[in-house]
Every structure is written in C-alpha cells, then in structure tokens.
Amino acid sequence: MVTAMDSSHSLASERSSIESTYELTKYLEYQLKEIKDVYLTYLGPPFNEKDFSPPAATRLELWHGLENQARLAQNQKAYSVLLAAVRELARSTLCPSLKTSLLHFCTGLDGLLGSISALMTTLGYTLPPSSANMRMRPTMNDFARKVEGFWILRELQSWLWRSAKDFNRLKKRLRAH
Amino acid sequence: MLSFICLLILLVPHALFTSTHVAVIYPQDQVLRIGSTLMATCTLSPELGLHANKLYWTMNGMRLSSSTYDMVSPDTLSVTLHHLNGSQQKSGDNLVCHGADGLVLGGSCLYVGMPPEKPVNLTCWSRNAKDLSCKWSPGGPGETHIRTKYTLKYKLRWYSREKECDTYSSGKQRYSCHIPRNLALFTPYEIWVEATNELGSATSDITTLDILDVVTTDPPANVQVGRVGDLEDQLTVRWASPPELRDILFQAKYQIRYRLEDSTEWKVVDDVGNQTSCRLAGLQPGTVYFVQVRCNPVGIYGSRKAGIWSNWSHPTAASTPTPSERLQSGSCESKPSEHNSTLRRELKQFFGWVRKHAYGCSGMSIKLYDQWRVWLQKSHRTRNQILHDDNS
Numbered sequence: 001m002v003t004a005m006d007s008s009h010s011l012a013s014e015r016s017s018i019e020s021t022y023e024l025t026k027y028l029e030y031q032l033k034e035i036k037d038v039y040l041t042y043l044g045p046p047f048n049e050k051d052f053s054p055p056a057a058t059r060l061e062l063w064h065g066l067e068n069q070a071r072l073a074q075n076q077k078a079y080s081v082l083l084a085a086v087r088e089l090a091r092s093t094l095c096p097s098l099k100t101s102l103l104h105f106c107t108g109l110d111g112l113l114g115s116i117s118a119l120m121t122t123l124g125y126t127l128p129p130s131s132a133n134m135r136m137r138p139t140m141n142d143f144a145r146k147v148e149g150f151w152i153l154r155e156l157q158s159w160l161w162r163s164a165k166d167f168n169r170l171k172k173r174l175r176a177h
Numbered sequence: 178m179l180s181f182i183c184l185l186i187l188l189v190p191h192a193l194f195t196s197t198h199v200a201v202i203y204p205q206d207q208v209l210r211i212g213s214t215l216m217a218t219c220t221l222s223p224e225l226g227l228h229a230n231k232l233y234w235t236m237n238g239m240r241l242s243s244s245t246y247d248m249v250s251p252d253t254l255s256v257t258l259h260h261l262n263g264s265q266q267k268s269g270d271n272l273v274c275h276g277a278d279g280l281v282l283g284g285s286c287l288y289v290g291m292p293p294e295k296p297v298n299l300t301c302w303s304r305n306a307k308d309l310s311c312k313w314s315p316g317g318p319g320e321t322h323i324r325t326k327y328t329l330k331y332k333l334r335w336y337s338r339e340k341e342c343d344t345y346s347s348g349k350q351r352y353s354c355h356i357p358r359n360l361a362l363f364t365p366y367e368i369w370v371e372a373t374n375e376l377g378s379a380t381s382d383i384t385t386l387d388i389l390d391v392v393t394t395d396p397p398a399n400v401q402v403g404r405v406g407d408l409e410d411q412l413t414v415r416w417a418s419p420p421e422l423r424d425i426l427f428q429a430k431y432q433i434r435y436r437l438e439d440s441t442e443w444k445v446v447d448d449v450g451n452q453t454s455c456r457l458a459g460l461q462p463g464t465v466y467f468v469q470v471r472c473n474p475v476g477i478y479g480s481r482k483a484g485i486w487s488n489w490s491h492p493t494a495a496s497t498p499t500p501s502e503r504l505q506s507g508s509c510e511s512k513p514s515e516h517n518s519t520l521r522r523e524l525k526q527f528f529g530w531v532r533k534h535a536y537g538c539s540g541m542s543i544k545l546y547d548q549w550r551v552w553l554q555k556s557h558r559t560r561n562q563i564l565h566d567d568n569s
Binding site for chain 2: 041042043044045046047049052053054055094095096097100141142143146147
C-alpha cells in the first residue's frame with residue numbers, strides 16, 4: 001500500500017526526471033540544427049537549398065489524443081529506429097569532423113532513449129518489445145542514400161520538437177494527479 | 178527507396194502512404210575523369226502521367242541548358258555533359274531530374290576526379306626518438322575531388338616485411354600519419370606513401386632515414402630573462418634543457434631569438450652551443466624585449482649530425498634598466514618642470530576644494546575651475562567666506 005507521502009515523493013522525482021528528459025530533448029534539438037546544416041552542405045546542392053523536397057512517402061500523423069503510455073511508447077520506438085539510422089549515416093560519412101559530430105549526437109540520442117525507457121518503467125508502463133534489427137537495406141545508389149539522410153535528419157527534427165511538447169504535457173498531467 | 182519506406186512504416190504504424198516510384202536515373206554512382214563526357218537518362222514511371230518534354234536537369238542545383246537534352250522517347254529525357262569539372266563535394270555531384278514546378282523526380286551521384294599522382298614532399302620527424310610522424314602532399318589537384326586513400330608504409334631496409342601506419346590525422350594536418358611505437362634506432366627505414374582511388378593509384382618515392390636523424394624535442398624549459406645588475410644594454414637568458422634529452426643521450430645546441438616589444442623583426446643568436454645560459458648585449462636601455470629559445474639534439478657518438486629544431490619556447494619578456502636620472506641634470510628643461518610642479522600643486526588644491534564644496538566631480542567644468550579661482554582670491558581677503566554650491 002503506497003502512502004500519500006510516498007506517492008507524492010515518487011511523483012516529484014518523476015516530474016524531475018521528465019524535466020531532465022525535456023531538457024535533453026531541447027539540447028538535442030539545438031545540436032541537431034547545427035549538424036543538419038553541416039550535413040546538408042556536405043551532401044551538396046540542391047540538398048542544402050531552402051525548399052528542397054525530394055520524393056518521399058507522404059504520411060498522416062495520429063498524434064493528438066494519444067494518451068501518456070502510447071506517447072512514450074511511440075517516442076521510444078521512434079528514437080530506436082532513428083538512432084540506428086543516424087549511426088548508419090555517421091558510418092558512411094566521408095568528412096571526418098562531420099562523422100565525429102554525428103557520432104557524438106548519437107551518444108545524446110542513446111541517452112534520450114535511456115531516459116524514456118526509465119521514465120516508462122517508473123510510471124509502470126510496459127516497454128515495447130525491441131524490434132529485431134531491420135537490416136532491410138537493399139543496395140541503394142548513393143543519391144537515394146543522400147535522400148534518405150536528408151529525411152532522417154528532417155524526421156529527427158520534427159520528433160525532437162514534438163517530444164519536447166509531449167514531455168511538457170506529461171509533466172502537467174502528472175502534476176494534476 | 179524501399180528501406181526508407183519501411184523505416185516510415187515502423188515510425189507511425191497507423192499512417193497512410195502513397196507509393197513513390199517516380200523516375201529512374203541512369204547511370205548511378207559513376208566515377209569519371211575530369212574532362213570526360215557523360216550521358217544520363219531520366220525515365221518516368223507510367224503512373225506519373227508526365228511527358229518527358231516537361232522535364233529538366235540540374236547539376237548541384239544549377240539548371241542545365243536544354244540544348245544538352247535529347248528526348249529519347251516520350252517517357253525518357255537524356256542529358257549530355259561535356260568537359261566535366263572535378264566534383265564540387267566529396268559526397269558526389271548531384272545530377273537531378275526535375276518535373277514541372279521543380280519537383281524532384283530522381284537523381285544520381287557523380288564522382289569526377291583524376292587518378293592520383295605520386296604523393297610528394299614526404300617529411301618525417303620523431304619526437305624524442307620515441308615515435309615517427311610523417312606528412313606529405315597529394316601529387317596532383319585532380320585526386321582531391323574524389324575520395325583518395327593514402328597509406329603510409331614503412332619497412333626496415335634490410336627486411337622485406339612492410340608495415341602500415343594506421344593513425345591518420347583527421348584535423349587540419351590532413352595528409353599525415355603517426356607511428357607511436359616499436360621503432361628501431363640506428364637502422365635505416367624505407368618509408369613511402371601509396372595513393373589509391375577509383376581511377377588509379379600511385380606510389381611516392383621512397384624516403385630512407387634513420388630515426389636518429391630526424392629527432393626533435395620539446396622546447397627548452399623554464400626560460401628566464403633578467404637584468405644584468407644595472408647594465409642598461411644587457412639581459413641574461415637562462416633555461417633548462419628539455420627533460421627528454423636525458424633519456425636519449427643527445428647533446429643539444431641552442432638558438433635564441435629576441436625582438437623589441439612592438440617590432441616584428443627577430444634577432445637570432447646562433448652560436449650558443451650547449452650552454453644553458455647566455456648574455457644578450459648591445460640592447461637599448463629602458464626597453465622591453467621578448468625572448469625565445471629553441472633546441473636541436475645533436476648526433477651522438479661524436480657525430481656532428483644535427484636533428485630537427487624544436488619549436489620556440491613561449492616568449493618571455495623582460496626590460497632593460499632605464500637610463501638613470503643623473504643623465505638629465507644637464508638639460509635645459511628646469512623651467513617647464515617647475516611650471517609642471519606649480520600646475521600640479523594647483524590641481525591638487527583644486528581637487529581638494531571640489532571634494533569639499535562641489536560634492537564630487539559630477540558637475541566638473543571649466544566654470545567650476547573659474548569659481549575656484551574666484552574663491553581663492555576672495556579667501557585671501559576674507560578667510561571665512563563660504564561659497565554656495567553650483568552644479569552647472
């Protein structure tokens with residue numbers, strides 16, 4: 001039986017770990033902006049042009065209305081996939097300083113993943129099963145690889161932006177308990 | 178493109194997509210020599226419902242002239258590029274096929290460069306006879322446009338087994354490599370650089386050296402510069418030999434250089450030998466000098482062969498004594514200096530008055546000074562008069 005004191009205590013520590021996770025997300029967002037500019041310049045024009053939009057799948061997002069667990073689970077899954085993708089980007093980058101920046105960024109992403117998993121465990125949510133390594137990478141030509149890189153970074157940007165809002169919302173919801 | 182779609186499926190399970198097979202560009206990932214010609218085609222997929230005459234090409238964001246296009250069929254447009262320049266970025270030039278309104282339909286990466294030429298200017302040095310670092314330059318400009326791999330190799334002259342250096346620098350010092358250990362002394366090494374890219378390869382000339390011939394050390398430690406008693410034109414410089422010299426039994430010779438504080442011209446003292454102190458003479462009095470020292474390990478066993486000069490030590494500054502006051506006693510400047518001391522005394526009095534009567538300097542102006550002069554006159558006549566405050 002959890003006493004009132006215990007539950008408010010654990011809620012406080014949950015709020016502070018959500019706060020840290022939120023801060024981490026904002027920091028990664030900032031880091032990504034810098035890396036993205038350098039990476040797109042490395043890819044060369046037209047990738048670094050303002051309105052560049054290569055062919056990609058269009059998608060609908062069912063984002064609003066997702067409750068806490070679903071939100072966190074979504075974040076967890078997304079960042080696992082994105083982390084693997086950015087690692088692959090880093091591996092294939094020829095420019096050594098850019099490679100270093102990307103790998104450093106991966107470390108931050110890994111930290112974010114850890115924070116989200118910890119948060120889910122603390123809140124009593126089940127972690128989604130770790131998907132088998134989707135090594136479904138047929139031989140792509142270099143241009144297609146550049147396009148993929150472009151979208152991965154774009155995707156990462158919008159996820160970090162949304163996650164920050166999510167963690168903010170989560171913080172407020174927990175406070176309301 | 179397929180794996181990218183799979184990536185998206187994983188991210189948002191309930192989302193909807195449209196398929197994206199838009200156009201196929203041929204050829205892909207071509208590596209070409211500078212100056213060569215390339216013909217590329219853009220073939221539209223039938224679902225698009227586009228005609229090839231609506232298409233256009235860009236290379237690295239720059240639109241290509243339609244005079245280079247050829248409509249091979251209603252769904253295929255080709256472009257011919259002559260006299261290709263070296264690639265603009267190492268990740269490859271971006272040749273892109275666009276539909277109307279600039280829509281990107283597909284692209285191809287192009288790598289344009291030249292086969293490498295013999296790497297040149299291979300220079301090596303060893304720090305304290307413990308390691309070996311080498312640097313070189315690419316043999317030609319063409320190879321720098323595409324990914325060219327340089328491998329530094331070395332072997333003892335009398336053995337056939339080659340070794341490769343594996344610590345290449347990624348920073349500013351791009352074409353260099355560092356061999357940290359396991360180097361033999363007193364025996365010649367053969368060292369060379371092999372350059373390879375997709376268009377060819379080349380090997381530099383072999384450099385033969387003994388590690389002991391290319392040793393350099395840290396700069397001398399503890400450089401101190403001081404005056405020589407009262408002497409106005411001399412300074413004494415003292416330093417310690419770099420600690421590593423103890424390990425490698427070298428003798429050292431030193432060099433000093435010094436300059437005036439605001440000059441860029443250095444004066445070098447060359448014949449310092451292996452002492453650890455030196456006196457600089459013929460200097461200007463009352464002047465600040467910057468001094469640096471460097472050292473060179475000299476060959477052992479009686480050999481006079483020198484190594485490589487170390488970096489200069491951090492600059493140390495010192496000043497020569499100013500000429501003594503006695504020297505000025507014969508000058509004819511007594512009147513102005515008298516005037517100066519009168520003015521100074523007067524100012525002291527003025528400031529004292531300001532502090533007492535004007536409450537600080539916020540209202541400072543020539544008017545205030547005039548007021549004070551007036552007060553001075555009045556106070557000579559009536560000592561007890563007090564002036565009102567006037568903040569102008």
